[in-house]
Amino acid sequence: MNLKISNTSNKPIYEQITTQIKNLIVSGRLKEGEALPSMRLLAKELRVSVITTKRAYEDLEREGFIQTLVGKGSFVAKTDAEKIKRQKLHEIDELIYKAVEIALSSGISYAEVSAMLDEMFKENTL
Amino acid sequence: MNLKISNTSNKPIYEQITTQIKNLIVSGRLKEGEALPSMRLLAKELRVSVITTKRAYEDLEREGFIQTLVGKGSFVAKTDAEKIKRQKLHEIDELIYKAVEIALSSGISYAEVSAMLDEMFKENTL
DNA sequence: ATATTGTATATAATATATATATACAATATT
DNA sequence: AATATTGTATATATATATTATATACAATAT
Numbered sequence: 580m581n582l583k584i585s586n587t588s589n590k591p592i593y594e595q596i597t598t599q600i601k602n603l604i605v606s607g608r609l610k611e612g613e614a615l616p617s618m619r620l621l622a623k624e625l626r627v628s629v630i631t632t633k634r635a636y637e638d639l640e641r642e643g644f645i646q647t648l649v650g651k652g653s654f655v656a657k658t659d660a661e662k663i664k665r666q667k668l669h670e671i672d673e674l675i676y677k678a679v680e681i682a683l684s685s686g687i688s689y690a691e692v693s694a695m696l697d698e699m700f701k702e703n704t705l
Numbered sequence: 706m707n708l709k710i711s712n713t714s715n716k717p718i719y720e721q722i723t724t725q726i727k728n729l730i731v732s733g734r735l736k737e738g739e740a741l742p743s744m745r746l747l748a749k750e751l752r753v754s755v756i757t758t759k760r761a762y763e764d765l766e767r768e769g770f771i772q773t774l775v776g777k778g779s780f781v782a783k784t785d786a787e788k789i790k791r792q793k794l795h796e797i798d799e800l801i802y803k804a805v806e807i808a809l810s811s812g813i814s815y816a817e818v819s820a821m822l823d824e825m826f827k828e829n830t831l
Numbered sequence: 832a833t834a835t836t837g838t839a840t841a842t843a844a845t846a847t848a849t850a851t852a853t854a855c856a857a858t859a860t861t
Numbered sequence: 862a863a864t865a866t867t868g869t870a871t872a873t874a875t876a877t878a879t880t881a882t883a884t885a886c887a888a889t890a891t
Binding site for chain 4: 717718753754755756757760774775776777824
């Protein structure tokens with residue numbers, strides 16, 4: 580599966596896993612119905628406990644990215660990535676709307692908010 | 706001062722204090738320059754430690770609602786535009802942080818989020 | 832001088848987050 | 862039926878954050 584886990588990252592392992600698998604699905608590199616490595620295999624590969632991979636897979640299932648079946652394994656769900664992305668975009672839209680509302684109602688400029696966004700992205704992609 | 710503290714509330718005591726005092730100030734029942742009860746008096750009245758009232762007063766001061774002076778006491782601050790702006794910036798920061806988190810965890814690019822922000826500002830400033 | 836005000840330090844109790852080991856249960860394979 | 866594979870449940874460990882406290886200290890007012 581070739582996921583990269585950093586122990587020095589401030590992000591928890593299960594989150595590093597979900598983030599990367601989400602990206603694989605959204606980008607189409609993992610396709611509908613396709614099998615994910617079993618929790619145990621992935622755990623072994625990443626030198627991590629099964630509980631951690633389970634936690635990651637549970638999160639992915641709750642968010643509709645995959646489906647898990649006892650004895651069979653985990654598979655990319657048929658819910659299309661486009662729908663999920665649209666949903667996420669909507670969540671972001673609402674947050675940004677609130678931010679802009681506050682900005683406009685208190686004399687904070689576009690430049691200031693835009694700079695904050697830039698900074699935030701730089702910080703978090705490291 | 707007549708604040709109501711609930712021990713069964715899921716909200717911490719210091720937060721119950723700040724919320725109620727903020728409301729008193731915003732509603733004008735506590736006016737600029739007016740003295741708040743000393744941390745010790747309030748602590749005694751609420752049967753709570755001084756550290757807890759201090760925590761509440763510190764939060765209120767950081768948010769620009771009151772001003773505290775050693776030996777004198779705590780007073781309702783004059784509404785300070787700079788402080789309010791800083792507070793608003795913080796609120797915006799938190800919203801944008803959430804937005805960026807969602808974006809990064811679902812393969813949404815900086816360009817997309819940035820475009821949304823641009824759009825939002827254009828729409829709302831027209 | 833003393834009482835009042837806020838502050839600093841060290842500490843404790845609790846809750847939450849993260850990760851694990853191990854034993855259990857369901858399904859597939861032989 | 863036996864065995865290997867898959868996921869699941871329970872109990873636990875560790876670290877960190879949150880909430881609250883006691884007590885000793887410092888600044889100001891009277």
